[in-house]
Amino acid sequence: MGHILAIGGHCGDMEFTCGAVLLKQAKKGDKITLLHLTPGEKGHPVMSPEEYTEQKMKEATTAAKALGGDALFLPYKDGELPVSDEVKYQIADIIRELKPTTIITHWKNSIHKDHANTHLNVVDAIFYAAIPGIKRSLPAHGVKGIYYAENWEDPYDFQPYVYVDVTEVFEEWLEATSQYALFAGGVSKFPYKDYYKSLAVIRGSQCGAKYAVAMDIEPMGKKRIMEYLP
Numbered sequence: 001m002g003h004i005l006a007i008g009g010h011c012g013d014m015e016f017t018c019g020a021v022l023l024k025q026a027k028k029g030d031k032i033t034l035l036h037l038t039p040g041e042k043g044h045p046v047m048s049p050e051e052y053t054e055q056k057m058k059e060a061t062t063a064a065k066a067l068g069g070d071a072l073f074l075p076y077k078d079g080e081l082p083v084s085d086e087v088k089y090q091i092a093d094i095i096r097e098l099k100p101t102t103i104i105t106h107w108k109n110s111i112h113k114d115h116a117n118t119h120l121n122v123v124d125a126i127f128y129a130a131i132p133g134i135k136r137s138l139p140a141h142g143v144k145g146i147y148y149a150e151n152w153e154d155p156y157d158f159q160p161y162v163y164v165d166v167t168e169v170f171e172e173w174l175e176a177t178s179q180y181a182l183f184a185g186g187v188s189k190f191p192y193k194d195y196y197k198s199l200a201v202i203r204g205s206q207c208g209a210k211y212a213v214a215m216d217i218e219p220m221g222k223k224r225i226m227e228y229l230p
């Protein structure tokens with residue numbers, strides 16, 4: 001069985017974008033972990049960041065359980081996630097401890113610095129985790145697959161490359177993700193629920209499914225090697 005580690009800049013990012021894939025994989029028997037680098041606690045129109053941190057962490061824990069996984073948190077602040085070796089080694093140590101087969105995180109180009117910084121930290125953390133010559137308390141671990149989620153804030157040069165049919169888990173994913181007030185509505189002017197439902201319809205239409213989630217991979221991975229043309 002695999003273990004998928006989804007790493008988001010804010011609580012909610014991974015659930016909204018690829019939560020349906022996580023749920024589908026969990027039902028297949030994979031272990032699922034969601035790692036949130038910040039709570040995303042500064043976006044509430046009324047609640048203080050402290051109150052909203054508490055709410056977001058509760059929502060993340062409930063949503064992770066509903067998606068068949070567990071939630072982990074790093075203690076960084078919304079809007080203030082640095083790109084640093086401290087963050088990279090924290091993530092690398094988690095990778096060495098959990099030994100995920102697959103990691104899903106943000107695409108590199110984003111309007112939100114926490115998302116772009118998450119990408120940079122995670123890519124280096126995967127490298128640090130895999131190098132035996134980098135001595136930490138746990139031995140090295142290499143991740144097999146790295147995928148980038150399709151997030152409305154990370155659109156520049158994102159190409160939908162891998163499509164996963166999520167029709168069979170779609171309603172359950174909607175219910176799980178609606179644990180977040182941000183997704184259900186009323187916190188942000190951005191229509192999260194409508195957007196990601198519609199996106200699943202669009203990606204599904206493009207691959208012959210009712211609902212699908214698309215992800216991107218590193219450009220280096222986009223090659224097909226053939227002996228002869230068919």
Ligand SMILES: [Zn+2]
Nearest residue numbers: 009010013040
């Ligand atoms: Zn975010």
